[in-house]
Amino acid sequence: MLTLGRHTFSDDRLLVMAIVNRTRDSFYDKGATYAEDAALDRVRQVVDQGAEIVDIGGVKAGPGDVVDLDEELRRTVGFVARVREEFPDVVISVDTWRHEVGEAVCAAGADLLNDAWGGYDPQLLEVAARHGAAYVCTHTNGATPRQPPHRVSYADVVRAAIDDTVALANRALAAGVARESLLIDPAHDFEKTTWHSLEITRRLDEMTATGWPVLVSLSNKDFVGETLDLPTEQRLTGTLAATAISAWHGARVYRVHEVVETRQVLDMVASIRGIRPPARTTRALA
Numbered sequence: 001m002l003t004l005g006r007h008t009f010s011d012d013r014l015l016v017m018a019i020v021n022r023t024r025d026s027f028y029d030k031g032a033t034y035a036e037d038a039a040l041d042r043v044r045q046v047v048d049q050g051a052e053i054v055d056i057g058g059v060k061a062g063p064g065d066v067v068d069l070d071e072e073l074r075r076t077v078g079f080v081a082r083v084r085e086e087f088p089d090v091v092i093s094v095d096t097w098r099h100e101v102g103e104a105v106c107a108a109g110a111d112l113l114n115d116a117w118g119g120y121d122p123q124l125l126e127v128a129a130r131h132g133a134a135y136v137c138t139h140t141n142g143a144t145p146r147q148p149p150h151r152v153s154y155a156d157v158v159r160a161a162i163d164d165t166v167a168l169a170n171r172a173l174a175a176g177v178a179r180e181s182l183l184i185d186p187a188h189d190f191e192k193t194t195w196h197s198l199e200i201t202r203r204l205d206e207m208t209a210t211g212w213p214v215l216v217s218l219s220n221k222d223f224v225g226e227t228l229d230l231p232t233e234q235r236l237t238g239t240l241a242a243t244a245i246s247a248w249h250g251a252r253v254y255r256v257h258e259v260v261e262t263r264q265v266l267d268m269v270a271s272i273r274g275i276r277p278p279a280r281t282t283r284a285l286a
Contacts, residue, residue, distance in 0.1 A: 002213055002252065003180040004053070004091045004134040005111020012275045014247060014266040017053035017093060017255040018046035019219065022075040025064040028220050028232055028257055036079055043083055047090055049259040054087075055114055056080060056105075057095035061190075063146055069100055077104045084109030093136075097145050099123035106131035114138075114255075117145045118187070119168050129176030136215055137168035137184045141191040149191045157196040158203045161186040162210060169212055183253060185215040189222050197223035201242050208250035217255035218242045240265050248273070 002009045009015060020042050024031040033039040043054050058075035059067040067075075076094055083092055093112035094105040097120045102113050106127060113128045118140035128135040139161040141152065154160050165184035172182055186207055188197040200207075207214050218224070224238035225231065236258060243254060243262055247269035256262045270276035 001180055002183075003178060004093075005132070005181075007052075007089075007091050007111060008180075009052070012270075013252075014270060015053055015091075015253045016051045016259055016262055016266070017055045017215070017253055018042075018049075018051035018259050019255060019257050020046070020054050020056050021060075022056060022058045022079060023060045023065075023067075025060050027060070027062065036082070039079060040082060040086070043087065043090075046259050047087055050263050051090075051259045053091040053093050053112065053253070054083065055093040055095055055112075055255055056083070056110075058101070059096070059146070061116060061146065062148060069098060072096065072098065072101050073104055076101060077108050080105045080108040080110050097121050097124065099127050102127040102133075103131075106133050112136070116140075116187070116190070117143065118164065119171070120145055122171075125168075125172040125175050125177060128172065128181075132178070132181075134181035134183070135172050135177050137165045137172065137182060137212075138190070139164045139185065139187045143191040149189075149193070152191050152193065152196075154196065157192065157199055158186075158206050161200060162207055165207075166210055166212065182212060183215045184210070184212045185217065188216065188218055192223075194223040194226040197221070198227065201245055204246055204249035204251060213252040214246075214250070215253040215255065216243075216246045216251045218246065219256040219258070236261065244269055 024034045033042045058072040092110045093114045094110045095114040097117040099121050102124045112134040114136045115124050118138040169182045186200045219239050220235040224235045228238045243265050247266050
């Protein structure tokens, strides 16, 4: 079972995590959900579309506007409380690396801390343990938050991602985070070239073989754009192809912009694998 805060999911359940960016300079939506009311409308939309998780972020991952601690708190804490009040059954995730933000959003009702910078602030996993929150262990090769990768190299990128995320998961476990509330994330594009992200996707079964549930964040990323030579707004098809491969290899959680299309891909792969029955089966039987 996978336990995310107050919510538990069976091992064969593939979960959609919808992105809700409270930022002015998001690489994909360009600040469309920066305003609180617009962000809440986005939450309503993705929950209606079937997302089990909403991932709220107050700071763009890459270089951009300076967002200090007070500003990140302003963008996330009150909003988490509003989402928790309106949607008691949705899993609320917050994308942050700062333990102070983690503390405040968990008190406001967050279920999951999505530590996109791989334990950069070691106190964040202690916050997760204290609040009974779930925690995402991300592979960033020790990178500093919001710094772009430059000429990064690995002897074996998949081995590095496995070793680092499993080590972080074991640290979180020792700190008191529940075993069933930990996920590992290879972090496509984070401190990686396009070649690295493609190799991680191709060999994702090695990560799922660790026994830790795997989260992937593939949506419209640069490795898709560079592979197909496409701008951000034209990367959906490539994203869905990578999603299908990841689902076949056993990833559990999918952080995405497009919920409906992702759900259809996940359902189709699950049916091909034999873990989900078709919605109807009348062809050649009626």
